Amino acid sequence: MADMSLDPWVVANSRNISPERLHAIGVITLRWNECEFWLFHLFCGVSGLSQKxxxxxxxxxxxxxxxxxxxxxxxxxxxxxxxxxxxSNALQAYDITRQNRNTISHAWMRNNFALEDTLARKSKKPDSFDAMPFESDLTTLRQVADEMSRLEMNLWLLCCVIEDATINGPLTSPRKLALPVALWMPPPPVRTKQMRPPQPSRA
Structure with missing residues (x-):
């Protein structure tokens, strides 16, 4: 495999983020498309409908x-x-993975006085512009990509057990997926102390 750091085009487009992290984000994009592909085929299997x-x-x-x-x-x-x-387990894993994919794909880049920019989740509030940084180092991005690979395989195996009808009996395979950890969680709501209405004085 060629050294990406020596490719002039890669170097020119890696000013704020390393080629390795960009590659991981690309892998996440492609693997997520495969997860969507097999989710559709799982729908075909459980519905009994043709692909068309x-x-x-x-x-x-x-x-x-x-x-x-x-x-x-x-x-x-x-x-x-x-x-x-x-x-049920696969759909749970799918939903968390979907959120992680969206968090990464729609992120803004922010420089926190580090060597590389970090990824940040843009605000969805009209009165707040600040983007919230989340864990996006190379290890984390590759972990998300690997979780997608396992999810893709799990969805394919579920399609197989539905097609051959073994889902109608006890199953030893596939095994349940370990649920991914969400990259970003909304902060807990700030509770405002409610003022008690004044009480009438007792004479």
């Missing part, structure tokens, strides 16, 4: 809406509890 008919129904839906429909169909299919637990 399923795509007609979900082509303009977001991932959250598709996940809700997968869970609803799965609950109606009479699958063994092992299979239902695995589907």
């Amino acid at each position: 008919d399923a795509w007609t129904l979900v082509h303009d839906l977001g991932d959250v809406a598709i996940c809700i429909r997968i869970k609803t169909f799965a609950d109606q299919r009479g699958y063994h509890t092992d299979g239902l637990d695995l589907i």
Whole structure:
């Protein structure tokens, strides 16, 4: 593999972030597309629809809406509890991974007097411009990419056990995924002390 740090184009486009971190972000983008691909095929499996008919129904839906429909169909299919637990686990992992992907893909870069810029989650509040930095070093980004790889494999295996109907009985494979850790969590709401209304004095 060529040394990316010697490629003039890579160097020119890595002024604020290392080539290795940029590569990790690219891997995250591609692997997430594969996760979406297999989520769609999981929908096909639990719904019993052809790919053509399923795509007609979900082509303009977001991932959250598709996940809700997968869970609803799965609950109606009479699958063994092992299979239902695995589907529920995969959808949980998918949702956290989706949030991590969005956090990374839509991040702004911020320099906190470090050698490299950090990634920061832009504010969604109209009265606050400040972006909130989150953990985005090379190790963290590669971990997110690896979690996506495991999720992709898990979704594919679920499609397999649905296709061959082994989901109708006890399952020893695939195993449940360890749930990823969210890169960013909203700060707890600030509780404002409510003033008690004045009490009438007792004579």
